[in-house]
Amino acid sequence: MDKPNFLTDVRSMKHAYISYWSKLFSKRFPDHYDATYLYSLGEAGFNYITEYHIAADFHPFQRSLMEGFLVFEKQEEGVAFIFWAVLLWRQTLHEVEDSSLTLAAYKQMNSRIDDLESFIFVKYWKSDLSPDQDNSSAINLQHDDRISLLGKMAASMAHEIRNPMTSIKGFLKLLRHNINENNYERADSYLGFIEDECDQILMQVTGFLSFSRKPIMDEEMVHISVRQVLDHILSLLNPRLINENVDLLLDIPPGAMLYVQKMGIQQVLSNVLNNGIDALSELRSDKKMSISIVEDSFNTYIQVANNGPRVPEELYSTIFNPFVTDKENGTGLGLAICKQIMLNNEGDITFTSNEKETVFMLTFRKASIIS
Incomplete structure (x- = not known):
C-alpha cells in the first residue's frame, strides 16, 4: 500500500521534525543517549506517525520504546521515558514551522500519536496495577474491580477527548497564522473545523453520560x-x-x-x-x-x-x-x-x-x- 499523498510533503521535512524532537528529548533526559542513537529513535518515531501502511502493533517504534524502557533501573523512570517520548512528538508537531502541513495530514498524525498513547497506557496499566498476590478477600477484590473500572473509564475518556482537543489547538495555531497574513477566507474555514471538533467533544461527553442513572445533559x-x-x-x-x-x-x-x-x-x-x-x-x-x-x-x-x-x-x-x-x-x-x-x-x-x-x-x- 502506498503512503497517503497528503503526507508526501510532510515527509520531505523529516529531518526538521526529527531534529526538533531530538532537541526536546535531550533536554528532558540529558546524558542518557548520544546524538546518533537519539536521532535514530526520533526517526523511528517520525516514521511511526507517518507510515500508515505499517500496522501500529508491528511498527519498529514500539520496539524502540520498549528497548529504551529497559535502559532504566527503576520502572518509574522507564515509564517517564516512554511517556515523554510520545508527548514530545505531539509538541514537535505543534511547534515545527511547516507550511506544507495540511489539515488532513495534521489530524492523521495526531490520530497515530493517540493510538500509541492508548497502547502505552494499556501496557502500563496491566503491569503496574495487577492484583496483589495476597489479595484474596471479597472486599479487596471488589475494591480492585472498582479501581480498574475507574481507570478504564478514565483512559477511554482521555483517549476520546484528547484527539479533538489536540486538533483544536492545531487549528488555532493555523488560524492565528492566517489572520496575521490577512487570509480571512481560510481563517473562516478553520473556525468551521474548530466548531466541528467542539461538537465531537460534546458528542463524546454525551456518550459517557449515557451510563449515568440521572438524566444529565439530556439532549432534545x-x-x-x-x-x-x-x-x-x-x-x-x-x-x-x-x-x-x-x-x-x-x-x-x-x-x-x-x-x-x-x-x-x-x-x-x-x-x-x-x-x-x-x-x-x-x-x-x-x-x-x-x-x-x-x-x-x-x-x-x-x-x-x-x-x-x-x-x-x-x-x-x-x-x-x-x-x-x-x-x-x-x-x-x-x-x-x-x-x-x-x-x-x-x-x-x-x-x-x-x-x-x-x-x-x-x-x-x-x-x-x-x-
Whole structure:
C-alpha cells in the first residue's frame, strides 16, 4: 500500500521534525543517549506517525520504546521515558514551522500519536496495577474491580477527548497564522473545523453520560435527515477512509428522516463506522463498507456493513457489554455506549456476522410511533 499523498510533503521535512524532537528529548533526559542513537529513535518515531501502511502493533517504534524502557533501573523512570517520548512528538508537531502541513495530514498524525498513547497506557496499566498476590478477600477484590473500572473509564475518556482537543489547538495555531497574513477566507474555514471538533467533544461527553442513572445533559429529540447526520460524520472520517483505501457505498433515500437526539446518534454512527474501518485493516485489499436505509410501517433501519473478518463467536452474547473487546488497545466502551444511546432514543442496535460480511443494524422507531 502506498503512503497517503497528503503526507508526501510532510515527509520531505523529516529531518526538521526529527531534529526538533531530538532537541526536546535531550533536554528532558540529558546524558542518557548520544546524538546518533537519539536521532535514530526520533526517526523511528517520525516514521511511526507517518507510515500508515505499517500496522501500529508491528511498527519498529514500539520496539524502540520498549528497548529504551529497559535502559532504566527503576520502572518509574522507564515509564517517564516512554511517556515523554510520545508527548514530545505531539509538541514537535505543534511547534515545527511547516507550511506544507495540511489539515488532513495534521489530524492523521495526531490520530497515530493517540493510538500509541492508548497502547502505552494499556501496557502500563496491566503491569503496574495487577492484583496483589495476597489479595484474596471479597472486599479487596471488589475494591480492585472498582479501581480498574475507574481507570478504564478514565483512559477511554482521555483517549476520546484528547484527539479533538489536540486538533483544536492545531487549528488555532493555523488560524492565528492566517489572520496575521490577512487570509480571512481560510481563517473562516478553520473556525468551521474548530466548531466541528467542539461538537465531537460534546458528542463524546454525551456518550459517557449515557451510563449515568440521572438524566444529565439530556439532549432534545429533533427531526433530522439521515443524510445530514452522515454528511457531518463523513466529513470527519473521509481522511481515514482514504488513508485505509476503503470503498464506501451509500444508499440513502433523499427523504429518509429520523426523530432522535442528534449528537448521540452521530456518536453511534461514528463508533460503528470506525469499528468497521478497524476490522477492514486486517484486509490487504478490496475493503468495502456500505450504509443503507430500510423502512417499514414502524421503524427506520440503518444498516452499516463491511466485508472484514467475522466477529468472534465468543463475543456474540457480550459485545454490547462494557469493557468487552477483542482489540489489543480497545477500551470496550464504544459499543456499550452505542447500545445505551440507542435505547435512550427508543431504538436498538444489533448485528449479524459471517465469513462474507458483518452488518450492524440500527433500529429507529418512527416519530409517529414514539408520540
